[in-house]
Amino acid sequence: MREEKWRNLLRRAMQLRAHERRRLFELLPPPAIRAIDEEWGWQRLDGQIEPEGEWRIWLLMGGRGCGKTRCGAEWVWSLARAHPDARIALVAASLDEARRVMVEGESGLLAAARSDEAPLWRPSRGELAFPSGAVAQAYSGAHPAMLRGPQHHFAWCDELAKWRRAGEAFMNLRMGLRLGTRPRILVTTTPAPVRALKAIVAAPDTAMTGGRTADNPHNAEDYLIAMTAEYGGTRIGRQELDGVLFEDVEGALWEREMVERLRSPEMGTVAGNCPRLMRIVIGVDPPASAAGTCGIVACGMDADGMAYVLGDHSIEGATPNGWALKVAAAVEQWGADRVIAEKNNGGDMVGSTLAGAAPHLPVRLVSASRGKVARAEPIAARFEAGQVKIAGRFPELEDQLCGMTAGGGYFGPRDSPDRADAMVWALTELFRPKREPRIRVL
Template sequence: MGRLNRRLEALLSLPQTERRALLEELGQARARRLRSAWRVWAGDDQKPPPGDWRIWLILAGRGFGKTRAGAEWVRGIAKNDGAARIALVGASLFEARSVMVEGESGVLAATPGGEDILWEPSLRRLAWPSGARATLYSAAEPESLRGPQHSHAWCDEIGKWSSGEAAWDNLMLGLRLGADPRTVATTTPRPVALVRRLFGDAESGKGGTVLTRGRTQDNRAHLAPGFIVAIEAAYGGTRLGRQELDGELIEDIEGGLWPRGLIEACRVRNVPALRRVVVAVDPPAGAGPGSDACGVVVAGLGEDGRGYVLADASAEGLRPEGWAAKVADTAAAWDADRVVAEANQGGAMVRSVLQAAGRILPLRLIHASRGKSARAEPVAALYETGRVGHAGTFPALEDEMAGMTIGGGYEGPGRSPDRADALVYALTELMLGRAVDPGVRKL
């Protein structure tokens, strides 16, 4: 054992690039035996930083190894601290279980076969022989974190948390056990309030927050062959690629119709009784895989006179009968009063599928007679005056909104803001009408 430890320490003393090159030269059998030795395989930025930190924020692109880094940190704490009480917080309980615990890079996968660990899904609890315990929580239920006390926490994909700051604050107020409470937060960067807040704390040195940045490319040795080439060809240099692959925190674009802060300010937790509900559709120009998305957005008009965005049910890669059926199902699920569809591309298809499904539902076909900016600007003005609320978070839709600029430009994900166009149609139908928005002519 002593000789093995000395060899391991010698391997660890090598620079990361030399260590990985040497590991690649090993035979498969030896490599498999070493795979559970995280200290050997881990990149330098996947290991806890030195110093007296309280929050370790890992802001990195997809495939960087954020999940494995979080799982290994939890495993190390639990193995060495029998009094540890750890919170595992995901965007939902499903994601906490399927990614943080049972996933390919989760806690169970990171645990060598010789180590005992008790996983009790019904109790949302992990238990180690040391006496340490970990409990799963959903950030979508921030009140569940009010009351429990913890010594450590791992928070995954905080950029996706629907009630981000509320869940985080409740967690922090309960992080009061042990001599050195610490939290690891792992996420692909999204410019939402909580990520901005922690990023700002790290930049200013506030609150004991330290930051690790990382790119997908940094972990290419452990990713499927061809993956890097394919995603760089598809997304390299784009706004989406800079965020999702390079781990950049992308802020507002110049001249944007919907600044990120404006979108964040319109979040609502409660929706009043609704006078009307509409499903708006922006049909794609093409058909099948590789075509644009079919924008499908549900919005309602509240008794308080405000408009509320209720759901983004957009579909990708479907043939016309497929996305039209999705529209019919969405209208039924929300008991919509009307479907609004752009006639230019596929409004007639929407009509025929609704009729075939037996949905006797008013359908308004509209013809977009002016540019996207002319249609969107009056709707953006509704946001500026506080007349629209978002009942939750809709990342794909909101990314498109943030990419639309004054003058008709678009710098968001995808070739076209299909979701955002559907949103414009929905809120125009509910709140503006023909007299206010000359860019949409109702047929």
């Protein structure tokens, strides 16, 4: 069968319902099925076609299941075949996701290999060697230091909106993309209103394509019906299914405009014990796991009752002693008079850990009876009333704040707003009503 006949067959098949497509392909001989499956040019959708022009970043931002991973894998394969000396970066939210999704997934690089291609995957090294000689290396967007030093010709970044330290990791990646005559990056991601993704959208060297979940004919019809019934027409449906990037999360407790309006950058250069502040408190949200983030945020209040967010000292992947020392350093830097630490994750161990790192820390342990977002609502009201200012720029903290919604939802980066929670604990302490002295009658 000539190539044009295959193309016509594929076009007709894409217009059929899923069960009709399956019946059609069951009638084809295995060589025909393999030929169709291995020829990406016959299958790709409009949003999966590489843009024309002299772009440096291709942003494929689409709904879940629209074919982003398959497109990324096929793009990397096309580069590996054309550039035998290529060094390619594979960056995901974690090394585990790079392995499970980008390389070993059902739409990943191993699955996209043709029948006559045998790439060598070394999972212990996170390295994929292509038959041409090109090599791809896996990295984690949660650890920007991994990308400081290595050089690459090309890079594929998957689900960038989920990366813990997206801004810093993407910056390091771009600085190392200096091999060859035309280095390029493909970013495949579901949209989320995070700063790093919005910066990529706004960059002059970015070319954008997109896709909807419903556009991909390989998605099960029952799945599409269920998702449309539950999320069709809603804001989250437009984001997660249609690939629309919104500036603010619907119902967000903090909006970007409010954050910018309350920013007081002149305070951000003040170190040590600010003479204009009457109290300084360090809020601490201990990590729930060894790989988690310990939220550590410094806040202060002046004589007029105006509160300030002074600094984000949060740390990831640290030992208990490591994050306790970070708390002690923040206390010393700001001359804080109190540390407020949540003890739900760790109980009394939190207090003993802090005491072991710095015996004289003025620590008060608190227990959380409500969820993080519910605790944040009264503090968000303080911001809205103009009673809190932000003394600097804290991108990761601000992204978490803008992901918290009224009613308890969280749609920001990462699974938990740990930095935001640490800030809430500190400000809750600063706004705590003072007890009036009681007069005893003898």
